[in-house]
Amino acid sequence: MNKTIADLNKYLADKGLKITRQREAVAQVFFDTDGHISAEELYVKVSRSYPGVGLTTVYRTLKLLKEAGLAKERRFAEDSQGVFEKEDTARHHDHLICTRCGKIVEFKEPLIEKLQEEAAHRHGFSVEDHKMELYGLCNSCRTA
Amino acid sequence: MNKTIADLNKYLADKGLKITRQREAVAQVFFDTDGHISAEELYVKVSRSYPGVGLTTVYRTLKLLKEAGLAKERRFAEDSQGVFEKEDTARHHDHLICTRCGKIVEFKEPLIEKLQEEAAHRHGFSVEDHKMELYGLCNSCRTA
């Protein structure tokens, strides 16, 4: 099932933190967003529906969402800003990134995950998370 | 065979760029280093053998080494500085990162690479490079 503001509120209550208008505003817009969004973009989007929420608070709320396991942060280029996506959709998918046009395609490959687990165990590691990104040219850029 | 300063010099000559004391100093120390090293660390190391080389020049030379295909930059944590390693050892290996102690183990998994290629082709991508990092707990941290 999809995660909602209720999940964040539960996390906040458990930690003795407070449920505020601003946090609910940020979480609401975040959960209504599909795909990747940067803190800056989320700030703009939140400002439209709930003006008066500061960029600082957007950053802080995204951090909380990460801690609560509801959001995942990614960084596709060395010099770019981080982007966030919902953890339930983030789980177990990887990315293909076009180095020319920047297009990002998500894909799944369960067999690779299995092999990752095995490789990790051979080195005494337990896997909590993984990051796999393939960089290359997409169809349009290759034929252009 | 291992790459050396000569390879950087060849690249520089081809591009009409100049071979300088500073670039040779940075490259020398870089090629003598195994594993990962940050620009800052390399700067300190270079300063010991060849004082008077600026941090700016270390960054610039590392950029050249990357362009020449002799170095590879990685960034293991969102907020950390980039680290560099020799391209010939970097090629086709991936990383296991302990989220507790920060230990980094390198491993190879040719079968995963093959599957990556296949997955990419299914989405119309050609693969130029890839990044795969597994995050978890190493043996010592798990049993501690």
Place this chain on the structure above:
DNA sequence: CCGATGATTGAAATTGATTATCATGTTCTC
């Protein structure tokens, strides 16, 4: 409901890695 306590907010300042600037110094070609 009220007041105390401690968390939260947001504007501004700060950070930290990396890059740009620019005057000066160096390399390489002819």
Place this chain on the structure above:
DNA sequence: GAGAACATGATAATCAATTTCAATCATCGG
């Protein structure tokens, strides 16, 4: 070895992200 182009390095600038801090707000106990 002269000249043009490139390189250097101290400093300033950048930029996402975090910290600061005084003012505000949420929550709990009574």
